[in-house]
Amino acid sequence: MALKLGVPSKGRLMDKTFDWFGAHGVTLEKAGSEREYSGRIEGVPGCELVLLSAGEIPRELAQGRIHLGVTGTDLVREKLAHWEQSVKELTPLGFGHADLVIAVPKAWVDVETLDDLDAVAAAFRRRHGHRLRIATKYHRLIREYLREQGVADYLLVDSQGATEGTVKNLTAEAIADITSSGETLRANHLKVLGAEPVHRSQATLFKSRKAAWSEAERGALVAMLEALGLDG
């Protein structure tokens, strides 16, 4: 069987991944029409290109259905429990930078730090009779972070898209999401909490620790790593 490399199936992430491999002498190409989700790899024999949604790549790696994969470190940490046991970071790729941040209304002039958020959460709960809601799709990362920081009286509510709009729509009081320029946050009258983001993410090449490696696949991996100038 061929070594399977999973890469994001569309958009800038796909283009930049193709560019990055291309710069290392490995050509990734979509097969057939622009809309077909299959492809090929030239430059390293014995490899197969699998085009996937970036969000599914962590799970495919963890289940060993692909050997290598390109996705964000945020998605790996969010979607995989004990991610270090399932995948290994081979190298950051230098694009797809995004910070996972907690953001609150800009009008909250009294809130700059987690300390403030925690105090506001306590007062909010007393006044409104329910916990301060934080809309996010990064449940694991945000819960871990807030537990570690000892923040209380909040509730994570699920938001899979247009998260920045939840505060205005009164379905949350704060949000936690990834941002690169902060433009969407500003447009929705939100500001970032704290000096450091919860997590700094970028596109990264991962190796599966769960895949079964045949002789041929191992050989292909060695050739691929050599082409990319990486250690296993």
Add this chain to the structure above:
Amino acid sequence: MSGDQALDAEIVRISEAFRAAGAQVVDLPVLQPAETLLDLYGEDIRGRAYTTRDPLAGELVLRPDFTVPVVQMHMASGATPARYAYAGKVFRTQELDSDRPPEHDQVGYELFDGSDPVAADAEVFALFAEVLSGLHLRAATGDIGVLMAAVRGLSAPDYRKAALVRHIWRPRRFRALLDRYSGRAPMPPGRMALLERFRRGDDVLAEAGPMIGLRGPEEIRERLAVLAADAEQPPLSAAETDLLDQIVTLRETAPMALERLRDIAVDMPAITAAVARVEARLEALAAKGLDVDALDFEGGYGRTSMEYYDGFVFGFYAAARPDLPPVATGGRYDALTRALGGGAEIPAVGGVIRPALVQALREAG
């Protein structure tokens, strides 16, 4: 005997011991109403509970522990004193610790009796020690009440003490608050200037952009007033925060710990009554034949794992197996009965044993 049969036998043995100690055996539903229950737990258990929806009953949760449902049941009946025993599974997702199963058996004992809390503490601990005897477990104890008394005795305004008590179970935020109140942590950048303008009467909300969300301008102004007032407060003295540090880092055998607490009480008289309870409890345990010299006492024990305990706390650990969770844990939770009592309250103490760990330790010999 197969593993399941051995586990069943262990559950029966422990339940029988609890029944013989005077407990009424109760059976509680696996599905519990989520709303009242989940609010009482700390973020950790709350985030790990399995919730589901029923078309009539609304949001339900697979019980993540027994104590809260037992307290709820007891407070609804109102009869006291009472002793309850129960056995069954609890359910918690194990995202962070995926090697542990999402459900495990617990056998528990809860004692509701306000007449002599120290005797009740000793009764529960001695019963657990007896049921677990022969397993070579290390017992650790503590008393959250000492730390609470120390915080309430600080020379600080009530809202500062309330903020600290709220975070007794979250050591990191507790520390951050102490650093702020003692002037060791800097204010966020721009905060001083903001408060200055607020004090002058400037409309500091006007330039902040449109008001969105449920938290309104009067709430923001209210907090600004609190912050402005707090900035005028004198800092907590290093002497006082040092005494708090001494309490939370205390780790000694029980008699030595008592000596240290007495020394601390000389400089911090507010903990005198709480320290007297520690002493009376040790005497009551010794009178029951327990070797209190071998008992560990940790001033910070129970702060991270047991969100609703507010007095005596204890745990039994397999000394040779640090990879295992505690074999048994328990403690006093008077405030929980207040939260669930609808005006009534009753001092209560109890704990749970994990029979699967008892059985595993027995098999390992």
